[in-house]
Amino acid sequence: MVNAPKVDPELVASVLDKTETGPVIDEKDWDRGYINQTIRDLVEKYDITWDKNFYGVLADDALADRVFAAGFELAERSGLYCVDTNRRMVWTADELNQVINNAPTVVTAGEGKDQVTFKKRAVEENSRVGVIGGPYGIPFPEDLFVPVVTSYANEPLLDIVDLPSLQTTYGYSIRAESPWDQLAVWQEAGLTFEALERAGRPGMPIGCANSAASHLGELTTTSYGGFRQLDWHHNSIMSELKVSYADLIRAVHYVHTGSVSHNFYNTIFGGYVGGGDGMAVPIVAGMILLRASLWGESVNPGPSHAHLSCNTFPAMIPSQTVALQALARNTNLITSGFLRPVSGPCVKELFYEIAALVIAQVPSGISFTKAVHTATGRFPMHCTPLEARFAAQVTHAAEGLTRSEADPIVRKLVDKYKDNLNTANAGKPFTEAYDLDSLSPTNEWQGMYEEVCQEFELDFGLML
């Protein structure tokens, strides 16, 4: 009747203690001293550098290991900043070593025939990479929620479905930290189960919850009649390396309910971490500290460009590859790649952005791809399952590639979109890119997709 908690309650308490016993510091000092200055020092100390004009896949193991060492040192020297208590949470090197060594190397989600397992991968390991597809919190009206989720769940290459956010609940505005928040996530759960039934994949794991701003949404729906323990429960820390009570409360909830938890941290390229070299360091630190503080089974760095919000910006790509390689070579963490392109549906560049990042990340040792935060997730209804399908196809095609093989492909792909990034073409919404009756792409969108698939075969020899 009673679950054994996923983590020993004494260990949980000892981590929560850090929010109350760590040194009190001003947030400004955190941003400047513990993030910016420390990262600068570490970039210099560990000689983290590559050609600034390079935007492909780094394949230097020694560099990857130095990035790991720098990230580990950042985790140890700075730790996390708790915004509710204004304290630094500090871990010793021993504690962090335990975290990375004891992290699970396999995660199973979903039920019955729809169950999936993701495993930790090594750099250039030729093994299956999982794929999660969904609108990832992109707002949708209530009446389109079931069609859009069904259309993603219909894609056989997607292992897990992630969800959109509801724009309203029963016609009402959704207010953060209010009972409306609760009502919305329960509606989200009900509609999702309906969509999975329609897709014939009732046991498919669900990335949840997405319609509530506050932690209360996750607390209420991860319960009887709501999202299941084997669904894919989100939790995160904030930029840069900041954690809130809300994040820790979610973590405690998942630990005690025995729920699978996926954790992420979006570092800001161009922010306090600096450029590509600096960004690689907090990505490593962040993934280690996510596991140390939130105890999820898998982690994700989804860096954001300070202005464009995407992570497909050329200078960000090598940084992501080297950080992922660093983690894959030196920890047991199950890492993942998130696709946050600038372009939207019915824009050809969307495929290029997706493919460039996937081909850079898969040989760098990720265990699964998260697809796709289309048009950086900022435009209601601007996403379709077709780009998620495409991401899955490219993911599997890249499984056998080495970094050296991936590198020229990535660079060619970046060349195809880099000049258009600043125009941020969000394309068309789901309702114009898909036929709502058949839940299939319009001719325009399907044609564009087929064209790109052929291009991949001809230009790169990749059969999608």
Added chain:
Amino acid sequence: MRTRGRLLDVLDKAETGPIVEEQEWDVEYIQKPIARLVKEYDVSWDKDLFVPSDDDLADRVFAAGLELARESGVYCTSTKRRMIWSQAELDEVIATSPSQVTLGEGEDATTIRARRPEENSKVTVCGGAYGIPVPEDQFVPIMLSYAQEPLLDFIDNASLVSTYGRPIRAASPWEAVGCWQEVDLSMEVVRRAGRPGMAIGCAENSPTEIGELSSTSYGGFRPSDWHHAALVSELKTNYEQLTKVVHFARTGSHIHTFANNIFGGYPGGADGMAVALVASLIMLQATYFGCTVNPGPTHAILSCDTYPDMIPGIAVALQGLNRNTNLMTTAFARTAGGPGTKTILYEAAALALAAVPSGIALMEGVQAAVGIETAHCTGLEARFLAQVTHAAEQLSREEANRIVQSLTQKYADDQKTKPVGKPFDQLYDVQKVKPLPEWQNLYVEVCQEFEQEYGLNL
């Protein structure tokens, strides 16, 4: 489906009702209308009366309370709005309220049924520490002292003084940790008592909604347990309480609701309190649609609800409700006296004897020493409460009145000195979970007193 529809209606009221300042609410929507209604409906009784048996008076109190509910509604402090119900809506609330509920699972399940005044039928009893703070290492023996009592149909939990040695900081992760520890410990209690399916009143370590939301989930408290939501005095709700209700409603969990009107506060004395109490219980049902409803009025100074002058107010309000609705009303013994004193037993008995013939469905208690003294609670006073409750099932209000009158004389003076008694480990053998002779003898003495003086065989 009906619940979800009603839920939306209720939440909508919190967003669309007229905006008023809280101070205005207290004076214009509580104090003044209650004073007017007391006069208009002639809510008064003989000062020597403890359990009035005037049906007409009870009906007038009910009518006054219903009018207050309709005219004032509920105040949502989160949105600063009055939530308003029409008479037709209130009529529907009353007409559709459940009159029976089964809590717990399997052979440990218990059923509560609505009763009428002077109905000779079983009253369910819930015994427990009701949020009294207890040290972590004493939670299990203390709660076991209740769970092992066969006369207690289910239990209500204690609060933890700390969780894993750390203070439970409200609205922080510690709250969730504390509630999950409460889950683990209370499941151990019911298992050790051999009553694993017994319902548990929970969660008692959730100063905000966070603990409740987290621990009413997989591996935690069960839908068949007895989950709490409350109106804040007077007739106020907030997003926290409404959030809990959404959670309970959507997880299919049983909801117990309560309101603590303040005797000596904005409602005034016992007459005004009776009106507020009727309104509160109707509005609990209208706002939270739970199963059981409890008025646990609080003396403004002593914090108890056994103060002699309060008893007729509680009795007449319960009669008003139980004559005119199907609500499963309850009474809650919050005594000034603590364990190890005779006072606590007299106080608890007086309230039970007033409430049972007034038609309550469930007796709750004892929140000893008004619930604030660490570990001042034992299963023995709850056993005694259950015995008196069952003995009172066949009494008329008039018969009960005589006994209550006598009992109040026994404790009225002591009550003011706040005799908090002794903590659990000085009254019970903690290992064996048995009362020590001192406490056992006092209990036996009072039982004999009840037999000799009142003819009640406990």
Added chain:
Amino acid sequence: MSNWESKQTEFTESILAGNEQAAVALARTSLEEGATPVEFFENCISPSLQDIGKRFETLDIFLPEMVTAADTVEKVNEDVINPAVAESQAGESMSLGKVLLATVQGDLHDIGKNMVGLMLKVNGFEVVDLGTNVPPADIVARAEQEQVDIIGMSALLTTCLPYMKDVCDFLEGKNIRDKYPVIIGGAATHPEIAEEMGANTHGGSAAEGVEKCKMLLGKL
């Protein structure tokens, strides 16, 4: 004062490097040579900051450098410009206006809002930053208290949008809606939402936010 161009280049370099001493000295010397505080602001501080803002927009520099520059300029203002203005009794304000900024209730994200705040500062606005998770009633009360010229609100999360609308409603309810132009921004917002909730305008990026604020105050 003919050599503003070289002074400005030197000033830009000093503030980017956080060299307070050099920046303060340069301002002091300029004033000693006869420039008025307003002339120094218009010919040196303002173009330097605008230049830095543009460089951040293209990520030629990163956020910390912009923060350092803004802090250094504050020091220059504190040590040299403000006392000189007070002394000259000129009464000329060098601020383009006072902007209240807040991430609304329910949202703890502040990176975007902080970037807007910095860009406003480097463009000559005074900024009153209320931080994150700010209830609507507090935003309105502080706007009144601080007598700001613009209310700016940010939200990353769509479920925080109703609280932005509350601010517009509260202003309306208090009959002070016309007193405070409202600008919204953040990932959850777009121009249509601004219009729906009754805000005056929307800023899609930090740079656009600054332009819109200027527009709201007729400074463009």
